[in-house]
Amino acid sequence: MGKILVIGCGGVAGVAIHKICQNSEAFSELCIASRTKAKCDALAEKLGGGKTKITTAQVDADKVDELIALISKEKPDVVLNLALPYQDLHIMDACLATKTSYVDTANYEPEDTAHFEYKWQWDYREKFKEAGITALLGSGFDPGVTGVFSAYAMKHYFDEIHEIDILDCNGGDHGYPFATNFNPEINIREVTAKGMYWETGRWITTEPMEIKREYDFKGVGLKEMYLLHHEELESLALNIKGIKRIRFFMTFSQNYLTHLNCLENVGMTSIEPINYQGMEIIPLQFLKAVLPDPASLGPRTKGKTNIGCIFKGIKDGREKTYYLFNICDHEECYREVGSQAISYTTGVPAMIGAMLVMNGTWSKPGVYNVEEFDPDPFMEALNKWGLPWEEDFQPAMVP
Amino acid sequence: MGKILVIGCGGVAGVAIHKICQNSEAFSELCIASRTKAKCDALAEKLGGGKTKITTAQVDADKVDELIALISKEKPDVVLNLALPYQDLHIMDACLATKTSYVDTANYEPEDTAHFEYKWQWDYREKFKEAGITALLGSGFDPGVTGVFSAYAMKHYFDEIHEIDILDCNGGDHGYPFATNFNPEINIREVTAKGMYWETGRWITTEPMEIKREYDFKGVGLKEMYLLHHEELESLALNIKGIKRIRFFMTFSQNYLTHLNCLENVGMTSIEPINYQGMEIIPLQFLKAVLPDPASLGPRTKGKTNIGCIFKGIKDGREKTYYLFNICDHEECYREVGSQAISYTTGVPAMIGAMLVMNGTWSKPGVYNVEEFDPDPFMEALNKWGLPWEEDFQPAMVP
Numbered sequence: 001m002g003k004i005l006v007i008g009c010g011g012v013a014g015v016a017i018h019k020i021c022q023n024s025e026a027f028s029e030l031c032i033a034s035r036t037k038a039k040c041d042a043l044a045e046k047l048g049g050g051k052t053k054i055t056t057a058q059v060d061a062d063k064v065d066e067l068i069a070l071i072s073k074e075k076p077d078v079v080l081n082l083a084l085p086y087q088d089l090h091i092m093d094a095c096l097a098t099k100t101s102y103v104d105t106a107n108y109e110p111e112d113t114a115h116f117e118y119k120w121q122w123d124y125r126e127k128f129k130e131a132g133i134t135a136l137l138g139s140g141f142d143p144g145v146t147g148v149f150s151a152y153a154m155k156h157y158f159d160e161i162h163e164i165d166i167l168d169c170n171g172g173d174h175g176y177p178f179a180t181n182f183n184p185e186i187n188i189r190e191v192t193a194k195g196m197y198w199e200t201g202r203w204i205t206t207e208p209m210e211i212k213r214e215y216d217f218k219g220v221g222l223k224e225m226y227l228l229h230h231e232e233l234e235s236l237a238l239n240i241k242g243i244k245r246i247r248f249f250m251t252f253s254q255n256y257l258t259h260l261n262c263l264e265n266v267g268m269t270s271i272e273p274i275n276y277q278g279m280e281i282i283p284l285q286f287l288k289a290v291l292p293d294p295a296s297l298g299p300r301t302k303g304k305t306n307i308g309c310i311f312k313g314i315k316d317g318r319e320k321t322y323y324l325f326n327i328c329d330h331e332e333c334y335r336e337v338g339s340q341a342i343s344y345t346t347g348v349p350a351m352i353g354a355m356l357v358m359n360g361t362w363s364k365p366g367v368y369n370v371e372e373f374d375p376d377p378f379m380e381a382l383n384k385w386g387l388p389w390e391e392d393f394q395p396a397m398v399p
Numbered sequence: 400m401g402k403i404l405v406i407g408c409g410g411v412a413g414v415a416i417h418k419i420c421q422n423s424e425a426f427s428e429l430c431i432a433s434r435t436k437a438k439c440d441a442l443a444e445k446l447g448g449g450k451t452k453i454t455t456a457q458v459d460a461d462k463v464d465e466l467i468a469l470i471s472k473e474k475p476d477v478v479l480n481l482a483l484p485y486q487d488l489h490i491m492d493a494c495l496a497t498k499t500s501y502v503d504t505a506n507y508e509p510e511d512t513a514h515f516e517y518k519w520q521w522d523y524r525e526k527f528k529e530a531g532i533t534a535l536l537g538s539g540f541d542p543g544v545t546g547v548f549s550a551y552a553m554k555h556y557f558d559e560i561h562e563i564d565i566l567d568c569n570g571g572d573h574g575y576p577f578a579t580n581f582n583p584e585i586n587i588r589e590v591t592a593k594g595m596y597w598e599t600g601r602w603i604t605t606e607p608m609e610i611k612r613e614y615d616f617k618g619v620g621l622k623e624m625y626l627l628h629h630e631e632l633e634s635l636a637l638n639i640k641g642i643k644r645i646r647f648f649m650t651f652s653q654n655y656l657t658h659l660n661c662l663e664n665v666g667m668t669s670i671e672p673i674n675y676q677g678m679e680i681i682p683l684q685f686l687k688a689v690l691p692d693p694a695s696l697g698p699r700t701k702g703k704t705n706i707g708c709i710f711k712g713i714k715d716g717r718e719k720t721y722y723l724f725n726i727c728d729h730e731e732c733y734r735e736v737g738s739q740a741i742s743y744t745t746g747v748p749a750m751i752g753a754m755l756v757m758n759g760t761w762s763k764p765g766v767y768n769v770e771e772f773d774p775d776p777f778m779e780a781l782n783k784w785g786l787p788w789e790e791d792f793q794p795a796m797v798p
Contacts, residue, residue, distance in 0.1 A: 023636070147789070177664035177665070178665050226703055258657060259661045259664065259752060262577070262658045265576035265577050265658065266576070266577050266658065266662065266690060267690070268667065270689075276685055276688045277688075279678070281680075281685070283689050286675055286685055287665070287667075289675045289676075290666045290667060290672075290673060290682050291665060
């Protein structure tokens, strides 16, 4: 039994908060804080009446003083950071000042660039150790569950893991010719960034979307996927001893890529303002206003996601392969928590990570990634809280 | 020797005015009038100093009174209308009131819809006959030269023409991933409108872009082209006696169509205003502001246009085919008149039509399309004034 402070009130936070309220045995008290208190109040009103006692607060997560004051007043057992990635360090600073455990789902990024580097947060290791509190980084799905899957495979099925392929497939269809699940700027940044993977002790960089593969996903079917850099590659390359290659693939439809490419070609994704009838307007901002609101996709998205890891390694001297994955249905998620699977698959592990840190199962002074803890309680919780996993001992391998 | 009044000062007018000044033997005086007098003045300054005396004037072509006052003051021998299509009737009214001959290049359209119908202008036949003045409709390239080609083929090579395929190929490359030669709204209207052609005495309607063919164009190469409705089909179906089928094809690259399709899908071609930060902004207007200015394409467009007609019919009891076409080079046009071939191929025939009406060669009270006059002097003038034609007596036919 403990108290959690959730900072942020977007789509992922909405799911995590739903799950926190379902799990009142662990979470007796919840405070929801964000820049816009009215959003927190609306959520509190919708979910109140259960056993978890809910309060709300206004906070600007860019201001460490405000964060310290809030945490000092609320005295939570754990802070779950679901705000923006460039606010991670502010919230970690406030947790240090108040000696409160910390959990997030996405690594810190400086506001002006995309980095996918844990460097900044790992630099807090000594400070958290000295303060005697736990910071759990990246407790979403990917990163998050993918790290737990890796630790679970290592613990139960392998003596050595040589290769990991993380496959992130969204087979959802919202019925629009084109729309983005979240900020199109982030989507565009992903597909225009160089790819990167780890092989034989070094990072190999590819051109954007250079490596394309097909895979037949259970529950979804055959999809085209592309090698991207993704933040968990960085921690898994260090934490899975003996790993020789680790790659991350995400599915994108040809239709999606064609639209994105055309919009980029004509200049609609540019962040350079243009003069329109005497006003300075950023084309990408105008595009966002023309595209369907990402929030409107939830009720109309059908289909499933399938995210998991394929492992290849050695057990008892013999070569072995193993596939751990979760299939999540967009419509079922929407019925349960009012969000589709993209938010659901991140919000549920966020709640689980916070629960394990709070109840001491995953408590250890310092800054850690999920694969550094015992995976078994997390795996059990996934089955219980809506993200049951499946395994395949003879999976098709990625070519 | 005579005086011409040109109404309009856009790209086509610029070419026609260049050609009028080159042809000072026919045009001793020129008045350029448009809504923005400064544009006329700039052109007059650039082209002055030759033998053609140039004056300029301000006129709002939506106002018949202003037009009558202008024509009464300038007393031209012919009015060349290169203003907007929905101003045709106003200018015809002013010509009637002042008993002045009239020439245009594009048929009248009501401001709110695209019609490709001569009905409104043909309704002026009796009035022009009674006034004893000539109206020559559609003296551009297509319509225009395509009608002259048809009359020429009929006069010299056929007893009966059974089939005409008009092929409009733009093999130009401006080096941008996507840009439109003129108002993208008109481009979009063309490719999203239903196709139409004339066969065995009736009009046959197709879905937009339903009929696609390939053709290997001399000077350009193999291109994909699509059956569209185009205004000259209407007059040629009436004026070429015995015609059984007449079609119009225009080339569009797959890249161009893909971009247009994506922009339409995301809503960027919509003319319904959206709310953007409290302002009402029409997406298509914003798109125009983001796309390259059509005027900027001229200096960077390479390649050629190839526009012409393939005829099939009977001569002396035997079946016969014949292809008449013009190849025009974008860069040569730009060097000569500062516009690329799209404007050039329309502006030159506009000057020629005005010259023939003015010097009495094509003078006949009433309202006429180009194919109703003797084609020989027009064909001769095309060779002289920059649009030499070629012929092929064994052309490949469109499948």
